[in-house]
Amino acid sequence: MSxxxxxxxxxxxxxxxSIRWLLAAAGVEFEEEFLETRDQYEKLLQGESRWVPDVSAGAHGGDRWDEDGADQSHPQLHCSKVQPLWEGPEGKSFVLKDHGQDFLVGNNFSWADVHLLEAILMVEEKKADVLSGxxxxxxxxxxxxxxxxxxKFLEPGSQRKxxxxxxxxxxxxxxxxxxxDVKAN
Structure with a gap:
């Protein structure tokens, strides 16, 4: 598919x-078709192909989804592979606070960073000062x-919903x- x-x-x-976030983070432009009717949905279900672009290069902490990096923990993060940046009261860290890295997996921007940012922003929508401490x-x-x-993805007018x-x-x-269409037995 081209x-x-x-x-x-x-x-x-x-x-x-999350898929939009990852594509945007990898710099992949994408189109969207919004499902509005049951017929659209059923046609989609009957389709023969499902295509997922390979956007892993440069978006996971290495050149590919490496075996000891970000991918083996998807969709959940393994604490042994990701250095959490969580702090306790008074800024006291529960884990390696200053591991010398700017990102969660090694020193490379990865999907883990994207997902954590997405989660932070969603929580801030509910409680704006959640990160104050x-x-x-x-x-x-x-x-x-x-x-x-x-x-760019965070700017107004982007494909972020x-x-x-x-x-x-x-x-x-x-x-x-x-x-x-719930029917009684």
Whole structure:
């Protein structure tokens, strides 16, 4: 397949938001087709191919998804492979606070950094001052947010989706027929 990858999903975050983040972080331009009807969804399910671009180079902490790096822990992080930047009260670190690295996996920008930033920003949407007592996480957020591809994705008008609203929830329910076509046995 040539050209830009096309994502098929609802016009909202959901499980696709992490994919958008990773593609944007890797500098991969992508198109989207938003599911709005059950027919679109069923056509997608009947499709024969599923194509996922290889955006791993440079986005995981090495040249490829290496065996002892970021990929073996996906979708969860192994503490032995990732140096958390979490701090306790009064800035006291529970783990290696100053491991001399700017990123979570080695000294390379990886998907782990992208996912942590995404999580931080989502929590801040609920409680804006959540990082007020955590200078290491504040510094991490600032550092990762300043990477050009991430900075571009955080700008207004990007393909990043807003907080889900009632319209989004209703569309998902309608397309997936959740809470609608439930039949008694």
């Amino acid at each position: 050209g830009k990858p096309k994502l098929y999903y609802f016009d909202g975050r959901g499980k696709m938001e 955590f200078p290491q996480l504040q510094a991490f957020k600032a550092r990762i947010s300043s990477i050009p591809t991430i900075k 807003p907080v889900p609203d009632d319209k989004y929830v209703e569309t998902v329910r309608r397309v997936l027929r959740m809470y609608y």
